Amino acid sequence: MLTLFDYLPSQNAWKVRQLLHHLGRPYRTVPVSIFEGEGRSEAYRRINPTGTVPAIQLEDGRVLAESNAILVYLADGTPYLPGDPFGRAKVLQWLCFEQERVESVIGALRHWTLTGKLARRSAEMIEAKRTAAVRTLDILESELATRPFIAGDDYGIADIALFAYASRAEEAGLSLQAYPQFRAWVARVEAQPGFLAEMHPYAIDPHSSRELP
Numbered sequence: 001m002l003t004l005f006d007y008l009p010s011q012n013a014w015k016v017r018q019l020l021h022h023l024g025r026p027y028r029t030v031p032v033s034i035f036e037g038e039g040r041s042e043a044y045r046r047i048n049p050t051g052t053v054p055a056i057q058l059e060d061g062r063v064l065a066e067s068n069a070i071l072v073y074l075a076d077g078t079p080y081l082p083g084d085p086f087g088r089a090k091v092l093q094w095l096c097f098e099q100e101r102v103e104s105v106i107g108a109l110r111h112w113t114l115t116g117k118l119a120r121r122s123a124e125m126i127e128a129k130r131t132a133a134v135r136t137l138d139i140l141e142s143e144l145a146t147r148p149f150i151a152g153d154d155y156g157i158a159d160i161a162l163f164a165y166a167s168r169a170e171e172a173g174l175s176l177q178a179y180p181q182f183r184a185w186v187a188r189v190e191a192q193p194g195f196l197a198e199m200h201p202y203a204i205d206p207h208s209s210r211e212l213p
């Protein structure tokens with residue numbers, strides 16, 4: 001059976017849980033207490049050299065890390081990833097966008113906000129992230145005005161990846177008032193059969209106010 005190395009409040013890990021849920025694929029979970037430094041153990045770094053979750057281990061022992069790489073692997077041959085080269089590359093375009101402009105921007109702001117770290121960050125750093133986050137939401141708003149899902153007409157892994165942190169923008173202190181197209185897309189994703197509404201707050205982890213090692 002597939003193994004998922006997971007940390008429940010991680011929305012990067014939620015992406016993988018969401019796709020596994022859509023696919024109805026059974027898996028076992030190995031929790032990694034990232035704020036206690038479990039990700040930096042020698043044993044875990046053999047699973048994922050960066051020490052982060054998510055990672056998966058296949059039945060044959062091979063390991064794969066990076067949430068979006070895992071999505072591409074698991075979605076291959078399913079309706080969640082197009083089979084044609086252009087369609088796949090279009091999905092990859094939005095997976096790259098997600099890592100560069102959503103996860104590392106909205107995801108970072110949300111992490112600092114929800115775990116009490118915002119006060120420990122410089123005003124310049126926070127302002128830079130907020131400016132980048134608004135630019136991201138502006139781009140998504142105009143793109144989503146032209147089609148129902150981010151990579152085209154069909155829901156798929158690009159939507160799952162983007163949804164993970166972009167949909168939580170208000171938890172990062174960003175207003176979604178000015179983004180009706182984006183909010184309509186959030187509602188379309190939430191209406192998908194098998195949508196995994198269960199997300200876990202950092203508050204379930206007493207160690208989450210610590211800085212990552």
Ligand SMILES: N[C@@H](CCC(=O)N[C@@H](CS)C(=O)NCC(=O)O)C(=O)O
Nearest residue numbers: 010012034039052053054066067212
């Ligand atoms: N680009 C990676 C980012 C993974 C990541 O930063 N995961 C966080 C949890 S959301 C983590 O494990 N952090 C622990 C650390 O940085 O030590 C991905 O998409 O999988």
